[in-house]
Amino acid sequence: MNGTGTVHVVGAGLAGLAAAVRLVEAGRRVALYDQAPQAGGRCRSFHDPTLGRLIDNGNHMVLSGNRALLDYARRTGGSHALEELRPAAFPFLDLRSGTAWTLRPGGLWLFDPARRVPGSRPLDYLAALRCLTAGRAQSVADRLPPGGALFEPLWRPLAVSALNGPMERISARLFGAVLRETLLRGEAACRPVLAPRGLSAAFVEPALARLRAAGAALHLGARVDGVTFDQDRVSGFVAAGSAVTLGPLDSMIVAAPAWVAERLLPGLTVPPPGPAIVNLHFQLDGPAQLPGGLPFAGLVGGTAEWLFARDDLLSVTVSDADALADLPADEIAGRLWAEIAPHLRPAPRLGCPIPPVRVVKERRATPDQSPESVARRPGTRTRWSNLTLAGDWTETGLPATLEAAVRSGNRAAEATLSNGNNPIRRSRVFPAFTSFRHRPIWSDGGAVPARPGPEGQSKKRG
Known part of the structure; x- marks a missing residue:
């Protein structure tokens, strides 16, 4: 690693983790920063004290065609926590x-x-x-x-x-x-492709273990502020109140959410936040069988789009949910439970109270994905020679998904590793942005909250 400098990765969500893993695989020194006390961003699990269960912030449907995401899981050792359902249904x-x-x-x-x-x-x-x-x-x-x-x-x-x-x-x-x-x-x-042990077990914890084993410096709970520039280079920044100076061989990857990147980098144009996503997690008395016999089902003609079952946990995802997110958690839970309960097997007893539920509202779950907002996505490279961008909000040609996040992280790492070898071309956002051609891959499902303490509340009933 001598003579190669350190790459400072800002953001420990999936894009930042993917970039950091690529870099340590190439033998580079990495320092990873995130203002949250845990890694994973919008793709993580947490223990809910009311339900007494480890739950995911939101639900993601991963498909076998998500090649970059599944390759990332394989390389970090997270594949053992995934289960592929065959044939596709x-x-x-x-x-x-x-x-x-x-x-x-x-x-x-x-x-x-x-x-x-x-x-x-x-x-x-x-x-x-x-x-x-x-x-x-x-x-x-x-x-x-x-x-x-x-x-x-x-x-x-x-x-x-x-x-x-x-x-x-x-x-x-x-x-x-x-x-x-x-x-x-x-x-x-x-x-x-399901993660029966949770998103963190498949996509976060193995990556952190891989980074620690490679000697990467992990700084969680460390907000990054005050980025400084010297002509065409990033020269330093402040993390958790302490100044960090970049040497001539050091680089930075900003893999934070779009609104954080916009705060850190002057002149950066990013897509605005999209609608809210609301996820509900109901704790049942026992496992429920969904229509079709699989652990998930698409919903038509109601409020939600997808229903997921894992042991005694029933999870519901509602996208484009600004209006729903404005309602009290009790009202949201009552409405959704009334829609899905009649279709569960075994059916809940008539007159039974709503089971314990965790309602999670995320008002910045994804960037807006209208054509106008997609046109605002920046490319990987910037006008600063030692700074690249990653995140599902950057130009990937994909919806803002787990696959997009991993692909963006891989590209930022590859651009950093090749820094100085490729000319930086002009783009619409920065005078020296460029984007790369690629074949799009998709992963789908509800987005997960970006903050450690998601908005919403848990309710015990009955």
């Missing part, structure tokens, strides 16, 4: 009619009515190809107008949960990336 439930079906992509599935949405035809699915050729300014609703046979039972729940926004606002190009890398790549790219 996605149960859905219409909460209004009680109709249940299972989408089973792969092979000639479009020609088998039992593997499609009830009442749909093979030609109905071809409408989604319009998103693959969407213009930069077009929304999903522009390319998939309401009224189609699959708009409500399939496209809406997929798009709203993947991009956390209404169909009339979210980018058709980003939804096209979702479809290109999942349904259009066949069954092998669509297999759900």
Whole structure:
């Protein structure tokens, strides 16, 4: 490691962890900083004292086509905490009619009515190809107008949960990336990958162990402020009240949330925050069986998009949830429980109180993913020669997901390692930003809170 300098990574979410792991694998010295007392950012688990359980801040649906994310888990040793479901299957439930079906992509599935949405035809699915050729300014609703046979039972729940926004606002190009890398790549790219022991066990704790073993310096609970610059270089910053000076061979990667990066770096343009995401975790008397027999189900015709079951914990995710997040936690829990309880097996007894629940509201769960906001995403490189950016809010061509975070971290690390070898090209955000071409990969699901103490409350009932 002598003669290579230290890379200071600001932000210990998934993007920062991915960057740090890449760097130590290349033999670089790394110092990692995060203002939260724990790593993981919006992808972590925590112990809830009311439920007495380890729960995830939010729910993420990882798919087998998320190559960068799963490679990161393999390299850090987190793969043992993941479980892939084969063959690919996605149960859905219409909460209004009680109709249940299972989408089973792969092979000639479009020609088998039992593997499609009830009442749909093979030609109905071809409408989604319009998103693959969407213009930069077009929304999903522009390319998939309401009224189609699959708009409500399939496209809406997929798009709203993947991009956390209404169909009339979210980018058709980003939804096209979702479809290109999942349904259009066949069954092998669509297999759900679960983390039965929690997100931290799969994606956070193994990475921290890998970094510690490599001698990386981990500074948690260390807010970074006061970045200083000397011409085209970062020259120093303040972490937890102490000044850190960068030497001539040192570098920095800012992998913090967009609003933190905007605070630290003058002139940086970032996408604004998107709608809230609300997650509820109900503790049941015992395991519940969901429609379709798998540990998750898509929901149509109600408030939420996805339902997850893990042992006696039932979790619900609501994207594009600004209006819901404004309600008291009691009211949110009552509304969601009334929608899903009649469809659980075994069914809760009539008149039973709502079970203990944890309501988590996250008002900055993802960046806004409208076409206008996507155009504000910065590239990896900046006008400062020793500073790169990472995060699901940077230009990746993907929705703001776990896969996007890991890919951005990998790219920031690779740009840092090649610093001085590649010319820095001009871009729309900084005079010397550049972005890289790539093949998009998708991971989907609810986002998780970025702060150590998520907004919301737990309630014991009964």
